[in-house]
Amino acid sequence: MTARKAGLVADLLPRLRPDLSRPAPDDLRTLFACPLQEVWLEIGFGGGEHLLWQRARTPKSALIGCEPFLNGVASLLGGIDDHGIETIRIHDGDARDLIAWLPAGSIARVFILFPDPWPKKRQAKRRLITPQLVRSLMRVLRSGGELRFASDDMDYAREALRVIGNDAAFAWTANRADDWRRRPADWPETRYERKALSEGRKPAYLCFRRL
Ligand SMILES: C[S@@+](CC[C@H](N)C(=O)[O-])C[C@H]1O[C@@H](n2cnc3c(N)ncnc32)[C@H](O)[C@@H]1O
Structure with missing residues (x-):
C-alpha cells in the first residue's frame, strides 16, 4: 500500500465508517451532510470501481460499500479523496454485520x-x-x-x-x-x-x- 493510501486508511476511513456500536439513525440519509433521495448498498465492492461509477451517475443517491479487503478499501478511499466525494460510507468488515444494523426499508438498491x-x-x-x-x-x-x-x-x-x-x-x-x-x-x-x-x-x- 502506498503512503498516501495508508494515510487515507488512518485519517479518512474513520470518518466514513458507520458506527455500528450505536443504533442506526431512523433516516439513514442523515448519515450524510447533503440532501439525498435514497441510499444504495454494495456488498464486496473489491476496489470500488462500480461504486464510484454509480455515484458519478446518480449524485442524489448515497452509497454504503462493504469490503473487508483493506487494499480494496484503500483504492476506494483514493477515489473518494480524488473527487472530494461526500456521499459514500464504508464498512470495512463483514457485510452481514452492517445489514443487521441497518433500519428496515432503508435501502433502495443492493x-x-x-x-x-x-x-x-x-x-x-x-x-x-x-x-x-x-x-x-x-x-x-x-x-x-x-x-x-x-x-x-x-x-x-x-x-x-x-x-x-x-x-x-x-x-x-x-x-x-x-x-x-x-x-x-x-x-x-x-x-x-x-x-x-x-x-x-x-x-x-x-x-x-x-x-
Ligand atoms: C470476487 S471479489 C469481486 C469484487 C468486485 N465486486 C468485482 O466484481 O470486481 C469478491 C469480494 O467480496 C468481498 N467479500 C467476501 N466476503 C464478504 C463479506 N462477508 N462482506 C463483504 N464483502 C465480502 C471480498 O473481499 C472480495 O473483495
Missing part, C-alpha cells in the same frame, strides 16, 4: 457483484448468498427496491436464482429468456468480471425486485 464463488463442493457453505442473508436483505430493502447479483460461476448463479427467486418477497425481473446474459446499461463492467471474461467465463446477471 449490489452483490461477483461474490467469491467458492466453486468446490465442500466450500459451497462459505458462499454469501443463503436464505438467511436473503431474509436480512428483504428486511432492509424498501418495497420496490432492487437487488442485483452477478456471478461467472453458473452453479452459484443457479443457486442464487433458486434461493432469491424462491423467497416470496422477491421477483426476478427478467423479461426475455436471455436477459440473464445481458448486463443492463446502468451497470458497468467490474474488475472481477473483466478477468472472468478474459478467461472465457460468461457471467450471469440477475435483477430482482423487492415486492
Whole structure:
C-alpha cells in the first residue's frame, strides 16, 4: 500500500465508517451532510470501481460499500479523496454485520457483484448468498427496491436464482429468456468480471425486485 493510501486508511476511513456500536439513525440519509433521495448498498465492492461509477451517475443517491479487503478499501478511499466525494460510507468488515444494523426499508438498491464463488463442493457453505442473508436483505430493502447479483460461476448463479427467486418477497425481473446474459446499461463492467471474461467465463446477471 502506498503512503498516501495508508494515510487515507488512518485519517479518512474513520470518518466514513458507520458506527455500528450505536443504533442506526431512523433516516439513514442523515448519515450524510447533503440532501439525498435514497441510499444504495454494495456488498464486496473489491476496489470500488462500480461504486464510484454509480455515484458519478446518480449524485442524489448515497452509497454504503462493504469490503473487508483493506487494499480494496484503500483504492476506494483514493477515489473518494480524488473527487472530494461526500456521499459514500464504508464498512470495512463483514457485510452481514452492517445489514443487521441497518433500519428496515432503508435501502433502495443492493449490489452483490461477483461474490467469491467458492466453486468446490465442500466450500459451497462459505458462499454469501443463503436464505438467511436473503431474509436480512428483504428486511432492509424498501418495497420496490432492487437487488442485483452477478456471478461467472453458473452453479452459484443457479443457486442464487433458486434461493432469491424462491423467497416470496422477491421477483426476478427478467423479461426475455436471455436477459440473464445481458448486463443492463446502468451497470458497468467490474474488475472481477473483466478477468472472468478474459478467461472465457460468461457471467450471469440477475435483477430482482423487492415486492
Ligand atoms: C470476487 S471479489 C469481486 C469484487 C468486485 N465486486 C468485482 O466484481 O470486481 C469478491 C469480494 O467480496 C468481498 N467479500 C467476501 N466476503 C464478504 C463479506 N462477508 N462482506 C463483504 N464483502 C465480502 C471480498 O473481499 C472480495 O473483495
